[in-house]
Every structure is written in structure tokens, then in C-alpha cells.
Amino acid sequence: MSKRVRKKQGLDSDLGSIKKQKICNTLRASTGRQYxxxxxxxxxxxxxxxxxxxxxxxxxxxxxxxxxxxxxxxxxxxxxxxxxxxxxxxxxxxxxxxxxxxxxxxxxxxxxxxxxxxxxxxxxxxxxxxxxxxxxxxxxxxxxxxCPHHVRQDEKCPYREGVVIDRKIKYAKGSLVNAGLTKHVIIDRSIKPGIRVTLDMGNYETVKTDGTYIKAKVVSPKTPRQNGFYWGYQxxxxxxxxxxxxxxxxxxxxxxxxxxxxxxxxxxxxxxxxxxxxxxxxxxxxxxxxxxxxxxxxxxxxxxxxxxxxxxxxxxxxxxxxxxxxxxxxxxxxxxxxxxxxxxxxxxxxxxx
The missing domain is CATH 3.40.1280.10 (SPOUT methyltransferase, trefoil knot domain)
Incomplete structure (x- = not known):
């Protein structure tokens, strides 16, 4: 593969990443709302x-x-x-x-x-x-x-929706969550499987126990709205x-x-x-x-x-x-x-x- 082709592919990848981040930011209001x-x-x-x-x-x-x-x-x-x-x-x-x-x-x-x-x-x-x-x-x-909470797999949004899965974690406390990512998310709370949760993804930090997981914490469903994101309806x-x-x-x-x-x-x-x-x-x-x-x-x-x-x-x-x-x-x-x-x-x- 020529250097020119590799350079173009790298540029396309960077532009795609920037575009996805821009989409996430575009869907965010300038200020959050409580009402x-x-x-x-x-x-x-x-x-x-x-x-x-x-x-x-x-x-x-x-x-x-x-x-x-x-x-x-x-x-x-x-x-x-x-x-x-x-x-x-x-x-x-x-x-x-x-x-x-x-x-x-x-x-x-x-x-x-x-x-x-x-x-x-x-x-x-x-x-x-x-x-x-x-x-x-x-x-x-x-x-x-x-909507903003319908996040693609390769998009990095500050928050994501997930569902707790029925799988035990070795060497750690908490629960595993399917949040639509390539890896499961680990949270520090034990929650019944099948429950939908709102996650603060932080910096998408990974941790290793019996596998490699992405670390996040559970927050109120109101939190994204209070921070400028429309987060769907009940x-x-x-x-x-x-x-x-x-x-x-x-x-x-x-x-x-x-x-x-x-x-x-x-x-x-x-x-x-x-x-x-x-x-x-x-x-x-x-x-x-x-x-x-x-x-x-x-x-x-x-x-x-x-x-x-x-x-x-x-x-x-x-x-x-x-x-x-x-x-x-x-x-x-x-x-x-x-x-x-x-x-x-x-x-x-x-x-x-």
C-alpha cells in the first residue's frame, strides 16, 4: 500500500471521528434545563x-x-x-x-x-x-x-443508555451493562438484570478484571437534560x-x-x-x-x-x-x-x- 493511500485513509478516519464528535456537540443545547x-x-x-x-x-x-x-x-x-x-x-x-x-x-x-x-x-x-x-x-x-441518546457504537457521548445483563463479574463488585459498545460497561452498583440505566461515561476509561470493560457510573435519567442534552421521553x-x-x-x-x-x-x-x-x-x-x-x-x-x-x-x-x-x-x-x-x-x- 502506497504512502499516499495510507495517508488518505488516515485522514478519512480522522475526519470521520471529528464529524461524529461534531454531531454529538450539535445535539447539545448551549445550556441545560431543569423544566x-x-x-x-x-x-x-x-x-x-x-x-x-x-x-x-x-x-x-x-x-x-x-x-x-x-x-x-x-x-x-x-x-x-x-x-x-x-x-x-x-x-x-x-x-x-x-x-x-x-x-x-x-x-x-x-x-x-x-x-x-x-x-x-x-x-x-x-x-x-x-x-x-x-x-x-x-x-x-x-x-x-x-435523538442524542441513540448513540452509535463508535460515537463518544458523555452519556449513554444501557441495560444490566445477567452475567457475574469475577474479582470485582458491581454489574455489567450492555451500552451498545464493543465492550461491556462495568458499574460499581449491583442492579437487577434487565433494568435500563443512564450512564455517565466519563473518559471511557477501561479496567481489567476477568476481562476488559469500560468503566462508568449510573446517574439519574434527568442528568443529561440538566447538562444540555435532550434525553428522550417517558x-x-x-x-x-x-x-x-x-x-x-x-x-x-x-x-x-x-x-x-x-x-x-x-x-x-x-x-x-x-x-x-x-x-x-x-x-x-x-x-x-x-x-x-x-x-x-x-x-x-x-x-x-x-x-x-x-x-x-x-x-x-x-x-x-x-x-x-x-x-x-x-x-x-x-x-x-x-x-x-x-x-x-x-x-x-x-x-x-
Missing amino acids: TVSVALPGSIVENAQSIELKTYLAGQLARAFAIFNVDEIVVFNESEMLRNSGDNEREESSRKKKQTVNISSDPNIFLARILQYLETPQYLRKDLFPVHQDLRYAGLLNPLD VRIADSISKVFTECPFSDGYDVTIGTSERGNIIHNLVDELPEFSHLLIMFGGLGGLETSIDADQDLKCTGEEADSLFDLWINTCPGQGSRTIRTEEAVLITMATLRAAIYKKGRIIANE
């Missing part, structure tokens, strides 16, 4: 799609929108009284029969949540975290989210709209809430109208709008006609629409784009976790 943005929507929206392929594609569209606009939590709520009453029975029956490999969810809320969780998970962890399921039959055809299912609020994972709840409707108020300057927040919740309705969902929830004291009383802001983000209806997946894109500047301006630097 969170949550979105709630009904799982029934996938029922409007006429095949499992279209249902899957719809879920993929939503996942891409949530990732693009840095959503931290997605709440899939059950807007139907009938579905809510039968949901527990369906889940018990499913568990009893244990159809883990050929099951397909009759509950649209579970279907949507499963697709959203699958797409948020880095590709190298999916085999460990998701058993074969008919709901995921077409998920491989969806566009990837390509997904939870709520049996009703009221439980979106009562089962909030934050100790002080959502301090600012926004309801969206074509009958909402038209606000021309959302930067001025949106209060400062630590944990923002934006809620979307289904085919009949949020008003229908609120009417179906017997635990709420207000009716659909009084829906505006449930939220701090009750807004219409697309006044003068040229179509009779705006689909929920379209409303998500329109609303998140409309709110983007206001969210950046009013999100508190220090939030109450």
Missing part, C-alpha cells in the same frame, strides 16, 4: 386508522413530533368510559393467558404507548427490553427518532383525564396546564400569556375534542362545556383553519411549533422536581 414539558393525548386516536400498518405509522409520526420538540413525558389517557371500565379486565385476561409472542392489543392506549416506548429506546437495547409482539410487527419500518398510561393530573410523577404536580381546542381562545402573543413554569402540561383531545373526553370522566367536577376551567390556558393554535377538522397528529405539530418560543422563554432554570 419539563409533558404532553397528554388519548390513545383512541389510533382507532381512526384502518389497518395495523396505518396505526403504527400514526404512532411513529407522533413520536417524531415529540422528539423534535423536546417533549419529556407523554401521557396516553383513556377518554372512553366504556374502555376505562373494561381495561382492567382486559389486562388481567391478557396476563392470565400469557400470550407474550402473538398478542395484539385490543386496547388502543396500550398499543400507542408500546410503539412510543419502542421508538424512544435506543436500537441496541430493543432486543433486551422488548419481547416479540404483534403490536411491533411494523415498527421496524418507521423513521428513527435519532411514557405512562392514565385511565382517565383526571388521572393525568392525580398520577403526575412530579411532587408538586404540573404548575402550568394548557388545553387545546378549536373552540379555545385565540392568543396572539403566547410569550406574554404563558406563565413561568417548572412542569408544563399540554393536552390534546381525540376525534371529538377535549370536551368529549372531559364529559366521559365522571371524576371531574366540570363538564365539557366548562373545559376551559380545567386549564390555565385554553387555546386555539390554528384559527381560521381551511379544513373542517384538524387531526390530533397535525394539532401536535401546529401547537408545539406555536408554543416553542414561549416554552424556551418561560421555562424556569431551577425547577421543583
Whole structure:
């Protein structure tokens, strides 16, 4: 091999390494953030799609929108009284029969949540975290989210997601983690196999015990966000709209809430109208709008006609629409784009976790 060819290959390798590092830095915000943005929507929206392929594609569209606009939590709520009453029975029956490999969810809320969780998970962890399921039959055809935590094998990002593997370490304490690298990662904590963890990779230092491993430490999933990286979203299912609020994972709840409707108020300057927040919740309705969902929830004291009383802001983000209806997946894109500047301006630097 000539010197010229070797020199060119070395230059290509260096440029590739620089490019990968640049990609990681590009996806990092100039400052970290403490505040969170949550979105709630009904799982029934996938029922409007006429095949499992279209249902899957719809879920993929939503996942891409949530990732693009840095959503931290997605709440899939059950807007139907009938579905809510039968949901527990369906889940018990499913568990009893244990159809883990050929099951397909009759509950649209579970279907949507499963697709959203699958797409948020880095590709190298999916085999460990998701058993074969008919709901995921077409998920491989969806566009990837390509978030910062979907790190390639040869990229060096300060943080990585991993899953603890069932393998004992000789001559050392701790656990081994699959983090999508050529070598397993060793951590100094004993954690149950199958648990997903967030890792601070430090300088990718290697250590030797019964093999060569990369040393890292487990950190909170919030840590990357606080240091400037968007680190994906959490997904939870709520049996009703009221439980979106009562089962909030934050100790002080959502301090600012926004309801969206074509009958909402038209606000021309959302930067001025949106209060400062630590944990923002934006809620979307289904085919009949949020008003229908609120009417179906017997635990709420207000009716659909009084829906505006449930939220701090009750807004219409697309006044003068040229179509009779705006689909929920379209409303998500329109609303998140409309709110983007206001969210950046009013999100508190220090939030109450």
C-alpha cells in the first residue's frame, strides 16, 4: 500500500471521528434545563386508522413530533368510559393467558404507548427490553427518532443508555451493562438484570478484571437534560383525564396546564400569556375534542362545556383553519411549533422536581 493511500485513509478516519464528535456537540443545547414539558393525548386516536400498518405509522409520526420538540413525558389517557371500565379486565385476561409472542392489543392506549416506548429506546437495547409482539410487527419500518441518546457504537457521548445483563463479574463488585459498545460497561452498583440505566461515561476509561470493560457510573435519567442534552421521553398510561393530573410523577404536580381546542381562545402573543413554569402540561383531545373526553370522566367536577376551567390556558393554535377538522397528529405539530418560543422563554432554570 502506497504512502499516499495510507495517508488518505488516515485522514478519512480522522475526519470521520471529528464529524461524529461534531454531531454529538450539535445535539447539545448551549445550556441545560431543569423544566419539563409533558404532553397528554388519548390513545383512541389510533382507532381512526384502518389497518395495523396505518396505526403504527400514526404512532411513529407522533413520536417524531415529540422528539423534535423536546417533549419529556407523554401521557396516553383513556377518554372512553366504556374502555376505562373494561381495561382492567382486559389486562388481567391478557396476563392470565400469557400470550407474550402473538398478542395484539385490543386496547388502543396500550398499543400507542408500546410503539412510543419502542421508538424512544435506543436500537441496541430493543432486543433486551422488548419481547416479540404483534403490536411491533411494523415498527421496524418507521423513521428513527435519532435523538442524542441513540448513540452509535463508535460515537463518544458523555452519556449513554444501557441495560444490566445477567452475567457475574469475577474479582470485582458491581454489574455489567450492555451500552451498545464493543465492550461491556462495568458499574460499581449491583442492579437487577434487565433494568435500563443512564450512564455517565466519563473518559471511557477501561479496567481489567476477568476481562476488559469500560468503566462508568449510573446517574439519574434527568442528568443529561440538566447538562444540555435532550434525553428522550417517558411514557405512562392514565385511565382517565383526571388521572393525568392525580398520577403526575412530579411532587408538586404540573404548575402550568394548557388545553387545546378549536373552540379555545385565540392568543396572539403566547410569550406574554404563558406563565413561568417548572412542569408544563399540554393536552390534546381525540376525534371529538377535549370536551368529549372531559364529559366521559365522571371524576371531574366540570363538564365539557366548562373545559376551559380545567386549564390555565385554553387555546386555539390554528384559527381560521381551511379544513373542517384538524387531526390530533397535525394539532401536535401546529401547537408545539406555536408554543416553542414561549416554552424556551418561560421555562424556569431551577425547577421543583
